[in-house]
Amino acid sequence: MTTTRLRSLPARAPSGATLPATPPAPRQTGAPVVELRDVSKIYGGGSVGLEQASMKISRGEFVFLVGATGCGKSTCIRLLMKELEPSAGSILIAGKDLDDVGPKQVALLRRNIGTVFQDYKLLPNRTVYDNVAYSLQVIGEPRQEIRRKVPDILRLVGLSTKLHNFPDQLSGGEQQRVSIARAFVNHPPLLLADEPTGNLDPETSIGIMQLIYRINRTGTTVIVATHDKEMVDKMRRRVIELREGRIVRDELSGLYRPDESTTEFAVRLRGEMGVGAEGHPN
Amino acid sequence: MPFGFFLKEAFRGLSRNSAPGLAALLTVMLTALVLGVFIPIVQATTGTANEVRGRVAVDVYVTSGATAAEREQLRQAIERTANVRSVDFISKAEGLREAKQKNPGAFAEGTELLGGNPLPDTFRVLPEDPDRVGAIVDRLAPREPSGERVPSLAGIDEVRNKESDTDKILSATGLVKILTAGLAALLIFASVALVANTIRLSVFSRRREVEVMKLVGATNWFIRWPFVIEGIFVGFMGGVLAVLLLTIAKETFIDPLSERFELLAAPETIDFPLLIVLLLVACVAVSAVGSAITLRRFLRV
Numbered sequence: 001m002t003t004t005r006l007r008s009l010p011a012r013a014p015s016g017a018t019l020p021a022t023p024p025a026p027r028q029t030g031a032p033v034v035e036l037r038d039v040s041k042i043y044g045g046g047s048v049g050l051e052q053a054s055m056k057i058s059r060g061e062f063v064f065l066v067g068a069t070g071c072g073k074s075t076c077i078r079l080l081m082k083e084l085e086p087s088a089g090s091i092l093i094a095g096k097d098l099d100d101v102g103p104k105q106v107a108l109l110r111r112n113i114g115t116v117f118q119d120y121k122l123l124p125n126r127t128v129y130d131n132v133a134y135s136l137q138v139i140g141e142p143r144q145e146i147r148r149k150v151p152d153i154l155r156l157v158g159l160s161t162k163l164h165n166f167p168d169q170l171s172g173g174e175q176q177r178v179s180i181a182r183a184f185v186n187h188p189p190l191l192l193a194d195e196p197t198g199n200l201d202p203e204t205s206i207g208i209m210q211l212i213y214r215i216n217r218t219g220t221t222v223i224v225a226t227h228d229k230e231m232v233d234k235m236r237r238r239v240i241e242l243r244e245g246r247i248v249r250d251e252l253s254g255l256y257r258p259d260e261s262t263t264e265f266a267v268r269l270r271g272e273m274g275v276g277a278e279g280h281p282n
Numbered sequence: 283m284p285f286g287f288f289l290k291e292a293f294r295g296l297s298r299n300s301a302p303g304l305a306a307l308l309t310v311m312l313t314a315l316v317l318g319v320f321i322p323i324v325q326a327t328t329g330t331a332n333e334v335r336g337r338v339a340v341d342v343y344v345t346s347g348a349t350a351a352e353r354e355q356l357r358q359a360i361e362r363t364a365n366v367r368s369v370d371f372i373s374k375a376e377g378l379r380e381a382k383q384k385n386p387g388a389f390a391e392g393t394e395l396l397g398g399n400p401l402p403d404t405f406r407v408l409p410e411d412p413d414r415v416g417a418i419v420d421r422l423a424p425r426e427p428s429g430e431r432v433p434s435l436a437g438i439d440e441v442r443n444k445e446s447d448t449d450k451i452l453s454a455t456g457l458v459k460i461l462t463a464g465l466a467a468l469l470i471f472a473s474v475a476l477v478a479n480t481i482r483l484s485v486f487s488r489r490r491e492v493e494v495m496k497l498v499g500a501t502n503w504f505i506r507w508p509f510v511i512e513g514i515f516v517g518f519m520g521g522v523l524a525v526l527l528l529t530i531a532k533e534t535f536i537d538p539l540s541e542r543f544e545l546l547a548a549p550e551t552i553d554f555p556l557l558i559v560l561l562l563v564a565c566v567a568v569s570a571v572g573s574a575i576t577l578r579r580f581l582r583v
Contacts, residue, residue, distance in 0.1 A: 110497060124491070
């Protein structure tokens, strides 16, 4: 781990599975980086994406958005990127209401938000180097800077030997590393990850999450939408649970699902199969 | 913004996505080729039609006893009439010579039999607008209620315009002109639609790429410029190829033939250099604008 790059590092960097039971308290300074005020998103056709969701995420926090498929995690991420418009409520990023961000300013907003997706979304006919360089070219970075920064960030994610490979010549984990490098190369204050480990095996997932965690340690606020239970339980970060578009839980160091014993799980399993008290609505 | 970067991006797009680009290039080339052949044909056809229309004339026969002064007066009166472009005097002798040339046997015999020149002095009146030639006739010799035409000016014996022939010429050439204009419009529309569609296809095959660029924070013009440059390049190359083929065809086939056949060297067709410039500009404009417009849909992320 290249600790020299990391800002405000705690005395001992916890790693992987041995994270402390009580994580360092998030730095609560200034306006929240992300704030949702009673945000609803109803898609055309009436299906609910998000319903009256409110949350505040402060600078430097690491937040998991968890929940089953269709619970509104991705809607939340896409709303934050202004890829979607909320049906009601307001979203503030760094104190700025997204309603006030015009179509011309969306590009500027997105340059300040790094994004990582489940399907990587790399440009297929560009090399690893060019993919990462593109997000610097977009902001008009001079060429020498690009030449300096891109190999740097690719070394950080461990891909310094595959600079000139095309995305389809890489494994899933490597492609996700490229997309993380692209998201972080211009050091955005906010990183959004939508199921970053959704397509990856557990071993590779740990590597990816490690990278995201390292990015968080440089002071970047990170929001990860995931259903990777194991990862959430091991990392013990703030967890916001969504169910059918509503926020049902917001814990500072949570588990994917509050502890339950095998028998409790058995009860839930039976319940959800048919006549459970707290069952699935279907 | 960095032009060099956009240029590099455009050529990256062309080389890594060559199939749709090549298809667009070929489409541009073929449509330009067809247009390049068709434009002179349309012009030659309408030129010929106009030439035929130019032959529509009104003959004003002068009374046999008219003096030179009366004739001059009559000429001025006719020249003042509306829709008259030119008035030519054809004397009896000239008229006979002309007629003999056209039909030597009959007239030689005729004059012999009649013992003199039967033709009157004639003013040949050419109209400004052949379609309204009837108005001249009506002016010089209005139709009486009885249905007979009576000359309105002193010195006119009779006014003739070979009415049935004139009508045929006018309706036939009119139809030809309308048809060729319609065909030309259709062909130009088809060419624009075809090129625009092929360009759309090549942009469409990269819509995911455009979406990713938007998510990374590229502005619309940052994404658009390389596509527009690509469009310009494809249009220009297609146009140049078409022009090359046209030139070769002209040099090898048309030019040698036109020396032998007057008709092929139609006088009113467009200059070849002007045709080349027009085609190139049209190709480049259609494909560049086509790229930019198609992109608009995918830029709305």
